[in-house]
Every structure is written in structure tokens, then in C-alpha cells.
Amino acid sequence: MAAETFWVDGVANTEVPPDDRGLCLADGAFETLRVESGVISCKRRHAKRLGTGLYVLNFPEPSQTALKCVDEAEAILNNTIPQATGTLRLTLTRGSGPRGYKVPERQKPRCILRFSPGLANFGALAPLTVSRVRWSSQPFFRGCKLLARTEQVVALEEARGRGFSDAIMCDASGSWVSTTSGNLFLRVGDRFITPPVDEVGIAGTRREAILDQWAEMLGYQVSIRKISSDDIASAQEAWCCNSVVGIRRIVAVDQFTFTEMTASDALSACIHREKAS
Numbered sequence: 001m002a003a004e005t006f007w008v009d010g011v012a013n014t015e016v017p018p019d020d021r022g023l024c025l026a027d028g029a030f031e032t033l034r035v036e037s038g039v040i041s042c043k044r045r046h047a048k049r050l051g052t053g054l055y056v057l058n059f060p061e062p063s064q065t066a067l068k069c070v071d072e073a074e075a076i077l078n079n080t081i082p083q084a085t086g087t088l089r090l091t092l093t094r095g096s097g098p099r100g101y102k103v104p105e106r107q108k109p110r111c112i113l114r115f116s117p118g119l120a121n122f123g124a125l126a127p128l129t130v131s132r133v134r135w136s137s138q139p140f141f142r143g144c145k146l147l148a149r150t151e152q153v154v155a156l157e158e159a160r161g162r163g164f165s166d167a168i169m170c171d172a173s174g175s176w177v178s179t180t181s182g183n184l185f186l187r188v189g190d191r192f193i194t195p196p197v198d199e200v201g202i203a204g205t206r207r208e209a210i211l212d213q214w215a216e217m218l219g220y221q222v223s224i225r226k227i228s229s230d231d232i233a234s235a236q237e238a239w240c241c242n243s244v245v246g247i248r249r250i251v252a253v254d255q256f257t258f259t260e261m262t263a264s265d266a267l268s269a270c271i272h273r274e275k276a277s
Contacts, residue, residue: 005081005115022091040073090111124248125165129168130170155180176227189236236259
């Protein structure tokens with residue numbers, strides 16, 4: 001595997017100060033960016049979501065800061081590794097600060113970049129299980145991709161310990177929300193069903209692209225609502241999506257199997273066309 005490259009505030013570096021509030025308090029947000037030939041896919045969608053996360057965290061000038069960081073990350077990568085292809089993790093913390101929760105009067109956000117070269121070819125997900133770990137409900141942070149991902153770490157480790165590659169995570173009521181790292185869709189007939197993300201879950205950029213453009217283009221309707229047991233039992237297809245893998249078909253979840261791949265294949269052909277929207 002080729003070596004990864006790291007930058008801290010635009011300088012090649014692998015060290016973050018121990019008083020960084022992202023490290024100590026998960027005080028920040030992040031984006032995982034797919035890069036192909038030096039271009040960040042769905043760049044504006046990522047900048048928009050990052051800006052929303054910075055806004056709920058009360059960072060200074062959230063939208064401008066987010067767009068600037070994403071643009072600068074792409075420039076740094078292209079200046080260092082021209083025509084790079086791989087995954088770029090952009091982490092924006094509130095920077096260094098004194099001990100305790102109180103936000104410093106003078107904030108200096110810190111941008112941390114990690115580039116992993118190469119894009120793996122992911123096949124369909126092997127049978128999954130429903131995790132015992134539930135999403136915490138927090139409407140104030142609706143859909144934002146903030147640093148604290150403890151639930152996802154524990155859910156994935158639990159699933160792998162039981163011999164599964166990933167897990168479905170539910171809300172407090174037991175309704176399916178997502179996999180540990182991707183938004184969830186079911187197809188029932190000519191309709192896509194995906195859970196809302198206004199109380200739990202992350203507003204994924206590829207989910208947004210499907211809702212904004214690709215579902216209608218392919219002739220499917222979309223319902224954004226909680227997934228019911230009837231939906232699961234009658235679904236022909238299930239898939240998850242995120243910025244790195246795009247669309248990844250789900251074969252089965254515990255006793256439920258999903259045998260078709262018509263829509264997921266069509267979406268896979270479409271989803272990576274969107275380069276900078």
C-alpha cells in the first residue's frame with residue numbers, strides 16, 4: 001500500500017498539539033472526500049455540509065471557512081501530488097484551547113488533512129446484522145458530520161466480532177437508519193425509501209445527489225420516511241452510499257434478503273459523474 005500523506009494547517013505534518021479541542025473534546029467537523037485525477041467529487045456539496053456543521057458548532061464565518069478549507073485542501077493536494085486519486089479526509093477542529101468546555105474568546109480553527117492514495121473496488125456487502133448500538137437522537141445537529149463517531153466505531157466492532165462485515169444501525173424506536181458508514185436506501189417497486197436525517201443520521205452527499213437528481217432521472221419516486229417492517233419485507237433491493245464507495249448493494253440483513261440490483265447498478269453508473277456540484 002502506498003504511503004499516506006498528512007498536512008496540518010497546510011504544512012506537511014503528522015503531529016497535532018495535545019491541547020487541540022478536536023482531539024480533547026471532538027469539537028469540530030469532518031468530510032471524507034473522494035478524489036479522482038486531482039478533482040474532489042461533489043465538492044460544493046461537501047463544503048455546504050461542512051459549513052452547516054461549523055454553523056451549529058458556532059465557528060466563526062462557517063460557510064466561508066468551510067468553502068475556503070475545501071478549496072485549499074484540493075489546491076494543496078494538487079500542488080503536492082498532481083492528478084492524485086484516492087480518499088482525502090478533511091478534519092476541521094476549533095484549534096487549541098485551555099482545559100474545559102468553554103470556547104476560547106479567540107478561536108483559530110485547525111485544518112488537518114489525510115490523503116490515502118488509491119480507490120478500492122468494493123463489491124456487494126455480505127450479509128449484515130442489526131446492531132445493538134443505536135443512533136443517539138439530537139435534532140440540533142440534524143444531519144451534520146461532526147467528529148464524535150463513537151457509536152459507529154462500537155457498532156462496527158460489534159458486527160465484525162460476530163463475523164459480519166458491517167451493521168445496520170437503528171434509532172431509539174428500532175427503525176433502520178443507516179449502516180455504520182453509509183446512508184441507507186430500499187427499493188420497493190418504483191419507489192426509493194430512505195430514512196429522514198433530521199433527528200439521527202448524517203445527511204450524506206451521495207444521498208443528497210440521489211434525492212436531488214438521480215432518482216428522478218432514472219424514473220423512480222422517493223419517500224423520505226422511517227423504514228417499516230413491511231418496507232423491509234417487501235423490498236427488492238437495498239443499498240448504502242457514501243462518498244468513498246458510491247453505491248454499495250446490500251445482499252442481506254439477518255433473515256431478510258434482497259435479490260435484485262436494477263436500481264443500484266443504474267445509480268452506480270451515475271453517481272460518480274458529479275464532480276464539483
